[in-house]
Amino acid sequence: MSKLLIIGAGGHGKVIADCAEASCQFSEIAFLDDSHPERDTNLAWPIIDKSSAWKIYKEEYDFALALGHNKSRLAMYKALQDSNARMPNIVHPRAVVSKHVSLGAANVIFAGAVVNPGVSIGNACIINTGATVDHDCTLGDAIHISPGANLAGTVSVGDLTWFGVGSCSVQSIDIAFNTQVGAGAAVTNSTQASGLYVGVPAKRIKDID
Numbered sequence: 623m624s625k626l627l628i629i630g631a632g633g634h635g636k637v638i639a640d641c642a643e644a645s646c647q648f649s650e651i652a653f654l655d656d657s658h659p660e661r662d663t664n665l666a667w668p669i670i671d672k673s674s675a676w677k678i679y680k681e682e683y684d685f686a687l688a689l690g691h692n693k694s695r696l697a698m699y700k701a702l703q704d705s706n707a708r709m710p711n712i713v714h715p716r717a718v719v720s721k722h723v724s725l726g727a728a729n730v731i732f733a734g735a736v737v738n739p740g741v742s743i744g745n746a747c748i749i750n751t752g753a754t755v756d757h758d759c760t761l762g763d764a765i766h767i768s769p770g771a772n773l774a775g776t777v778s779v780g781d782l783t784w785f786g787v788g789s790c791s792v793q794s795i796d797i798a799f800n801t802q803v804g805a806g807a808a809v810t811n812s813t814q815a816s817g818l819y820v821g822v823p824a825k826r827i828k829d830i831d
């Protein structure tokens with residue numbers, strides 16, 4: 623069995639560790655975090671070094687990326703990928719993921735999530751607790767579908783997009799690169815431009831970085 627190093631020892635990291643433990647895929651789970659050596663544990667798991675030290679560990683460990691910020695996670699993913707580090711997908715045993723789903727690398731799919739057949743997910747995405755991604759959706763890289771968010775069928779989601787907690791999308795629309803969907807929003811039309819969309823139906827209210 624492989625050993626897992628999770629980069630980032632915050633709350634999201636804890637959920638990845640718990641998910642990895644439940645998957646029985648790893649013989650050891652530990653963290654890298656910039657708070658080391660002042661902090662040496664994250665709940666039940668040790669923090670063994672700073673995040674920047676990851677290269678030292680790349681032969682010995684697989685990696686998971688616990689950076690909630692989509693752009694930071696994508697940058698870290700690219701750095702590790704360039705270095706041929708191993709970044710498996712981590713799927714909670716109580717997530718329902720169709721075998722007819724295409725998954726890239728470094729994705730996490732948490733408990734209660736459902737990913738239906740025909741879905742394609744890129745790299746470094748978070749399908750958070752209880753989120754659903756219905757048939758034939760296409761997700762790019764470094765996307766976060768927050769807890770309880772729901773995508774109907776055949777939605778195309780651009781890289782770096784974040785669906786907030788409890789938000790949703792109707793079927794058969796395209797969500798632009800780097801779209802941020804506020805908590806509880808309902809996206810009812812394709813989004814043409816990056817930006818923050820809130821409300822029901824969701825409206826674009828401002829630019830984002």
Ligand SMILES: CC(=O)SCCNC(=O)CCNC(=O)[C@H](O)C(C)(C)COP(=O)(O)OP(=O)(O)OC[C@H]1O[C@@H](n2cnc3c(N)ncnc32)[C@H](O)[C@@H]1OP(=O)(O)O
Nearest residue numbers: 750768769785786787802803804805806807818820821827
């Ligand atoms: C396990 C986990 O914890 S995963 C993390 C899950 N977290 C989330 O899903 C959080 C989602 N975040 C949100 O919904 C935030 O409110 C954001 C990102 C949409 C907006 O944050 P900010 O960029 O700081 O915007 P700000 O708070 O200044 O709000 C801008 C305007 O939008 C409104 N607004 C903000 N969020 C929402 C929302 N979800 N729905 C409707 N209106 C909203 C504000 O009231 C404000 O309106 P005003 O200008 O008339 O006063």
